[in-house]
Amino acid sequence: MFSLQNKTAVITGGGSGIGRAISELFAKQGATVHILELSKENTAATIAAIEATGGKVFGHSCNVANQQEVVEVFNKIGKVDILVNNAGIAHIGKADTTSEADFTKVFDVNVKGAYNCLFAVIPLMRNNGGGAILNMASIATLVGIPDRFAYSMSKGAVFAMTLSVAKDYLQDNIRCNSISPARVHTPFVDGFIAKNYAGKEEEIFEKLSKSQPMGRMGKPEEVASLALYLCSDESGFITGCDYPIDGGFIKLNN
Structure with missing residues (x-):
């Protein structure tokens, strides 16, 4: 079960934290993994770890906020069965303490970055007969988190894009879901x-x-396990859904 043999997976921000855990698990399950990451150091470390266990992996230096870069990388990869939109940044601030520059930076990476990857991958998936897309949302899409105005905005947009993509590409056999983690211990x-x-x-x-x-x-490996299920053929009847992985944060904090 949960085999990704003969599948090609693209994971943004795949060099560290949750992205690295997903990259390593997907490679372990047989996928050819392509990491899109700004940090060459993180990419190199993850590639070394995957290759040490016999996995197939490639690294691409790419700023997901730059559509031209993103499209060029995806077209170079060609066949994509799985996209995990994981790259993102955080920010502390309320609506009246968040500068325009910080708001724009968060938007460009978390929202525009996800959109750019969707823009690039959907034609490839359509031509390939379908695929699975997984967006990294957050508990901040579902509950109020103090001092996270821009971050919450961005993850709310990711959640909404998930629903839109899931609806628009039903006939193309493209599934789209999201994960909403609570706090996960990463570097x-x-x-x-x-x-x-x-x-x-x-x-x-x-x-x-x-x-x-x-x-x-949470542990990055726990999120990766959920990501594996949602990107595998075993979840073929699931689309347009969000999955909190939150240690009870949303439902049990009362």
Whole structure:
């Protein structure tokens, strides 16, 4: 079950954190993995880890906010069976404390970046007889998260795009779903805490961990397992759905 043999998967932001876990698991299950990533260092490390276990993987330096770059990379890859729109950035701020520049930056990566990949991959999937698209949304699409105005906006847009794509391409055998993680412990999270809460790292980490009713953050591998199911043939009757993976955050925080 959950074999990805003879499938080609593109994973944006696939060099670290959740993206790396998805890249490694998909390669383990037989997919040829293409990582779209700005960090050459992260890409190289992930490629080395995958190749060490016999997986097939390629890295592409690509800014997902640049449509021309994205289209060129996808056309170079050619056949794409799976797209995971995972690349994204976070931001702390409310509506009146978020600068226009920061708002635009979050929008360009999280929203325009996802759109650019959809724009590039859908014609390829249509010509190939179909495919599976998975967008990385967030619990911020479903509940109010304090001080995350721009980030919540961007993930809400990703959620809405998921529904639109799922509806528009039913006849093309293209499925589109999304995952909404709560806090997941990745190097990104550690860096984010260090940058924004210097001197309070342990306190903030514990606070964020305990915000999930399970009392901990998720693991990238747990998100990757859900991604595998939603991108495999076993989930062939599922489209237009969002799957929270949140340690009970949405339903049990009362």
